[in-house]
Amino acid sequence: MKKNKCCRVCGNDFFAEPILHYKNMPKSAQFLPDLAALSSEKGIDLEICECMGCRLxxxxxxxxxxYKDVIRAAAFSEDMEKFRIKQFSDFFKKYSLKGQKIIEIGCGKGEYLSIMQQCGAEAYGLEHLSESVAQCINQGLKVEQGYIDNGSYTLKQAPFAAFFILNFFEHFPDPNSALKGIYNNLAPNAIGIVEVPNFDMILRNKLFSEFIPDHIFYFTKKTLTTTLHLNGFDIIDCSEIWHDFIISATVKKGRRMDLSSFYQHQTKIKDEMDRYISQFKQKSVAVWGASHQALAIISLADLSNKIRYVVDSAPFKQGKYTSATHIPIVAPVMLNIDPVDAIIIMAASYSDEVARIVRQKFDKNINVSILRDFGLEIV
Known part of the structure; x- marks a missing residue:
């Protein structure tokens, strides 16, 4: 049997040795052997490993x-049915999901999907096992056959306002691809519930019998939220439910940062410097500072043809040129040798100190300004 050598979520190596090694374990939780199969049926060895990176x-x-099929025994529990009715009803009310399109990923025979429908959502399901799909459709449930195994997977009724993965996620051999596929079929700000067996509880109670080949992953609250966050979901809540046997994470579809304000601030800084420089003769203004921030500002503010030279106290920078804009970098003494009318100081936390040096050691008539975070300040 082929063995995986690194984490299926973060890609880091496992610790050198498995944390547990069980021999002669049942080869699956489902499809138990009948009498005729006993002579050839054998157990297998299970190696339980821990990722050195995310610790999953x-x-x-x-x-x-x-592994693509959902087979539920819990559906036969009256207590679980009552629990799910309350859970879904409360969830739909809290997030205004009544009448909204929601989907259960891995809906089995529709055990939970039918409850979601009763609770007022426009419920859809995705299931791989054809017999289960047929049974769902016969019950009047909206289910399509399939399994999300890549980021470009398209669900017919997408986008959805919410999704559910209920004690199925631990079976996924490639959770990253599945989560990316789900993410791409959700509406902006969509909500979801992801539930898995509670490995925190298994650890607390030393439940050594909980390891089975069907469950590839054993999530704690920390490793579950890490996995979801790595795949674009923000964590709203993560708690233990159902007598602590289940970890239930409520998530929200994450959005990329909006940094358009950076462009606006860049324009503001550029305009302020252009107005300042325009007061003086052409190329009679210098910049003090050749840090990476100053070099970026010179480039982004398009100062290459407006600045005579850049002053910097670091000897290893002197005699060189600014990257991208090709302005000569000179020693401070150049302010005496080739004076300028004005200087813009771009020295971050050292700017006030540099301004004092300019005032004390160079032409007292030189116009001095400091580029602060908020804009240009004449000092």
């Missing part, structure tokens, strides 16, 4: 053959 605990073996 996982099997290093291949998934079971039916």
């Amino acid at each position: 605990v996982q099997l290093n073996s291949e998934p079971v053959a039916y």
Whole structure:
């Protein structure tokens, strides 16, 4: 059997040795052997490994053959049905999901999907096992056959306002691709619930019998939220439910940062410097500072043909040129040798100190300004 050598989520290596090694374990949780199969049926070895990076605990073996299918025994529990009715009703009310399109990823035979529909959502399901899909459709449920295994996977009724993965996520051999595919089928600000068996509780109670080939991953609250966050979801809540046997994470579709204000601030700074420089004769203004910030500002403010030279106290920079804009970098003494009418100081936390040096050691008539975070200040 092929063994996985690195984390399926973050890509880091496992610790050199498995944290547990169990022999003669059941080869699956489903499809139990009948009498005729006993002579050839054998157990397997399970190696449980821990990622050195994200610390996610996982099997290093291949998934079971039916990993795409949802097979639920919990559906036969009256207590679980009551629990789900309350959970979904409260969730739909809190996030205004009644009448909204929601989807359960891995809906099995529609055990939970039918409850979601009863609770007022426009409920859809995705299920791989064809027999389960047919049973859902016969119940009047809206289910399509499929399995999300890549980021470009398209769901027919997308986008959805919410999604659910209920005790199925731990079966995914490639959770990153699945989560990316789900993310790309959601509406902006969509909400979701992801539930998995509670490895925090398993650790607390030393439940050594909880390891099975069907479950590739064993999530704690920390490793579950890390996995979801790495794939673009913001964590709203993560808690233990159902007698602490389940971790339930409520998530929101994350949005990339909006840094358009950076462009606006850049324009403001450029305009202020242009107005300042325009007061003096052509190329009679210098800049003090050849830090990476100053070099970026010179370039982004398009100062290459407006500045005579750049002053810097660091000897290793003197005699060189600014990158991209090609303005000569000179020693401070150049202010005496080749005087300028004005100087813009771009020295960050050292700017006030540089301004004092200019006033004390160079032409007292030189016009001095400091580029602050908020803009240009004449001093």
